[in-house]
Amino acid sequence: MSSQSHHGTVLVSGAGVAGPLLAHWLDRAGFAVVLVERAAARREEGQNVDVRGAGREVLRRTGIEQAALAAHTTEEGTAFVDERGRPRAVLPAAQGESDGATAELEILRGKLSGLLLDLPAERTERVFGDHVTGLDDHGDGVTVTLASGDVREVDLVVVAEGVGSRTRDLVFGGDPVRPLGMYCVYVTIPRTATDDRTWRWYNALEGRSVHLRPDDTGTTRALLNFLSPTRGLADLDPAAQVTVLRRVFRDAGWETDRVLAALDGTPFHFEDLAQVHLDRWSSGRVVLLGDAAHCASPVSGMGTTLGLTGAYVLAGELATAHARGRSHTDAFAAYERRLRPLVTRAQDLPPGTPAVANPRTAWHRQALWTGVRVLTSRPARALGGLTGRFTNPPADAFTVPDYPDLPARAG
Ligand SMILES: Cc1cc2nc3c(=O)[nH]c(=O)nc-3n(C[C@H](O)[C@H](O)[C@H](O)COP(=O)(O)OP(=O)(O)OC[C@H]3O[C@@H](n4cnc5c(N)ncnc54)[C@H](O)[C@@H]3O)c2cc1C
Structure with missing residues (x-):
């Protein structure tokens, strides 16, 4: 590897969550x-x-666990409410670092x-408002063309562009x-007197649910979920999406109208819930x-x-490969080998997700409330293994490796 650093230059595309953390650790290394x-x-x-x-362990090693905890959303648990707002089943907030619907470290994205x-990130150049339009992996490096016309010669490219990544599709093709x-x-939406510190979850039947969650900035975070066999709604323009939402959630009851009213003139994020599945996560230098x-x-x-x-x-595998004279291919393989089992477990959602949590009929909703009450009861929690799959994601199923070649302290 060559260029501005004897470690080489890495272009990271996407400054959401994973991209900036990787940039920091690579820079530090x-x-x-x-x-x-x-x-x-x-x-x-x-x-x-x-x-x-x-x-959480990664945030601890990065030195920002306390800052993240201080930015907690203040949510104290989840209440499944009926049309009149009465709690019918309650999930308490997490007691540990991994369990519960409301995690102990819950923060606005x-x-x-x-x-x-x-x-x-002293050796990091940040470029906003631009994106990759072309990649030429020529073996010794990658020539990256950006929409602005800028051309970069780099050693490696990391694509951290989220679920709808276009650069991924450019390199890997297919439909993952x-x-x-x-x-x-x-x-x-604006906070009102009825909003408390609880995630209030209202199942409006017909596969719809309305959620109101507290935040630490004085507003309320609303979420409208609906099951649909029709794809493509996330690609409509916002005005058309509002029309769809008004039709789907008409007469849904509870505080739904308050959320629908807020859609005019407020930016919203309309997402087609999906997973990404790929047989491999690297190709050449990408x-x-x-x-x-x-x-x-x-x-x-x-x-x-x-x-x-x-x-x-x-970051750890790339730093290790560099220190021991190994190639990026080895680093990418080790990264995937280590992470893949955790990903596989996380993608294995409980049976019936997301339909079970968004019932179509009153009977199913009653069954959901009863199920939540049973799963959170003392005897069921004592059985951990049986119920844990439904209440606790597998975040503890992974021991974060120690990387001697990643500097332990910032600076
Ligand atoms: C706007 C937004 C809101 C979200 N809200 C939630 C939420 O409420 N709850 C939840 O559980 N998860 C949410 N997520 C997803 C959550 O952030 C991720 O699941 C997780 O944090 C992993 O983050 P990531 O960095 O892989 O991807 P993301 O956080 O999705 O970040 C990807 C970044 O890449 C950028 N990007 C996309 N295409 C390109 C491109 N071609 N070139 C350069 N940059 C590009 C995006 O603008 C974004 O900044 C949201 C993601 C986004 C982008």
């Missing part, structure tokens, strides 16, 4: 980094994300991304995105990271943990 983000500025969007087990982008049959619409490689979907509760853990492991 001595690589030169170019971090390219399609958006014109930092993306503040997104709602609550969970950081569990291995992801935009805040976490901001913390990661604020990490020192597997929709789960549900749309999720995120919008931030490697995938985070959701672009293996999105498990927000319903897994593991996307951010996987992105953080993967970034640290990839």
